[in-house]
Amino acid sequence: MKIPKALLVDPERNRWYGCAAVASSIFVFAYSTRFGQVSILAYYACWLPLLLVDHRRMLDRCWRFGWIMGFAALACLSVFWSAAPAVTARAGLQLLSHVVCALIAARTVGVRSLCRGAVAGICVVLLYSFAFGQYNYDPLDGTYSFVGAFSSKNQIGLYASLGIYFAFSSLFILRERTAWRLLALVCGTVSVVALAKAQSATSVLAIAATLGVVACLIFAMRFPPPIRKGALVAAAMTALVAVFAVANFGAFDLVLGAFGKDSTLTGRTYLWSQGWAAAAQAPVFGVGYQAYWVQGFSEAERLWEEFYIGSRSGFHFHNTYIEVLVELGAAGVALIALPMIRVPLGFLSRLASTRRDPASLVAFGIAWMFLIRSFVEVDVINPYVVGSFLLYYAAGLLASPRRDRHALAPAARHDRLRRAAA
Template sequence: MKIAKSVLIEPQRNDLYGMAAIALSFFVFAYSSNFGAASILAYYALWFPLLLVDYRRVAGNSFRYLWIFGFALFCFLSVFWSLAPSVSMRAAVQYLTHLICALIAMRTMSVETLCRGAILGCGLVLVYSLLFGGYHYDALDGTYSFVGAFASKNQLGFYASLGVFFSFAMAAVFRARNLWLAGCGMVGLLSTYSLFASQSATSVITTLAVVALCAGLYAIMMLAPRNRRLFFGAALVLAAGAGAAALQFGAMDAILAIFGKDSTLTGRTYLWQQGIAAAGETPFFGVGYQGYWVPGFAEAERLWQEFYIGSRSGFHFHNTYIEAMVETGLGGTLILAFILLSTLTGHLRRFLTVERSPESLVLLGVASLLLVRSFVEVDIIHPYHIGSFLFYFAAGKLTVPERRTVRTHFEPFVSGSSSAQPG
């Protein structure tokens, strides 16, 4: 039996394979520490064989991706000065191959397929956590929180955040109907429950902020690009003013109090101080990619002990830029920040200039979520992490010419017939 190439690599015809591959990738990212190396091999098996189907179609013009590889290549260079060269080399290889998988997914999957696969994946991850997960006692704040099958409530909260976001995107932006609309509702409710059960203030606040942002952008997407830019500019000024006023009157402390947190963010501020001090010792190039949290290293052992991390793994400075500064110095941090900001502004520019661009709206939401979380979490600099997969997927889409498409999802706002042509 011969399988047509299009059902594997053509974005308009590979929905079935794409949804399955995305969903299984989400599950591997969530629980690879539970299932071991076999799950990682299964993840590679989902994406790398697509290069053999049609290399030129799947790989595309590699010169367009050079800026996306910047941080991964810098991680390789850090091996030469790393305090733990073997650790850095292994992690750099994993990160690079993980990046390539994300770009293969970007080349072969549409954003709508990504949303559908993400909904299935988040649903699968959260159901598994509800069935086989449990609670964890936090010695720092003296509370119990539901962590599911994860080692951290923040990771459960992140998947719950993604479940809420992609359910909203599929239902509102892509106008899901029938079974998919029901699926969005079920996964959205499951994600909302898991979000609050995890008691992760970071995940709850960032989810509400990004969904509100995307809802506002969706409301103005029906406008002509010129009017859309005017509304966006005015809304940005008003939001900045309101945010400044809220901070002035102590809104942040009030919000944290709702979750039983204080201004130290459950020890994060102390951890940031320690990270800044560590970065100051090797400010330009760092200690090497993943060369700080190594068993046997005095400072890492001290912080693990202070924060009751008995496993001596899965810990970080809870700030992407501090973590990057410690491991890759100023050089790596600037490259990483450049990629993230370029992704955000690139999709914002497409959203504001293209007649109607639901794909850019969704990817702008993804980039916004990762940017907001980057100040309190580390989602985009580790291999086999859902954050870094979505990060490079969104960045890679900027290398694909924008399709100026008026889809049937928006028929109430469009007169005339639908059309699509490359931009």
């Protein structure tokens, strides 16, 4: 039995495959540490074979992805100066292959399929956490928090906030119907419950800011492009004033107080200072990708002990740019800042000039959420995590020719024209 290529690689005809591949990938990202290497192989099996199915589609104008691949390339090259070469070599190749998978997804999976797969996958992830999860005691703030089947409340908070966002996008941007609408409502409800139980201030503030900005954009899209551009400039100025007010008049402390936090962000400010001190030792190219948090290294061991990390793994500086500065120096910060800033600005530019572009609106929200979180979390620089997959998917969508995202496959176009003629 021969399967048509379009059912696997054409965004207009592979919606079932794309949805299943995205849902499976999200489950792997959540629980690969529980299910081991088999789950990672299943993730690769969803995406890498598509290179063989239609290599022309995958490699068409791949030079457009140069700015996207820069960070992963530097991570691989850092093996030559890494303090832990074996760790860096393995992690760098994992990151590079992970980015390639995300870019393949951007070429083959439409935004509607992405949202459907994300809603289904996140719903399963959270239900699994409810079934097999637990509460953990946090010695830093003296509270018990629901961590589900994860090791941190911030991780389940991330999946819950993503579940809320994709449910919102399905209902109000893509306007799903029938069973998909019902699934989005279920996912949104489950995600709200999980976020409330996790009590992750980072995730609550990030999803609130994301939904607020996206809702404003939905309203702005009702106006003609000239008026819309003026409204976006005014909104940007208002946002800057709001950020200045929050930073200088104590509003930020009030928000943190509502979650039982203080101005140190539960030890984050001390951790940031330690990161700056570590970065000063190798400011240009860093100590090597993932070569700082290595068992047996004195500074890593000290911080693990101070922050009660008994597993001596899975820790970071809770700031994407400080983490990158330590590992890959100023060069790495420049290369990760490029997609972090260019992707939301690129989609915002498209939204300012087009009448209706739901795909760009959904992708903007994804990039915007991770830009907000990047100042207090590390979501997008590691392999096999949902944050880096979604960010690089959005970057690949921005870099791909627009005809790849909107044009029909030749067979589908022919059928539609034939029906119109009849």
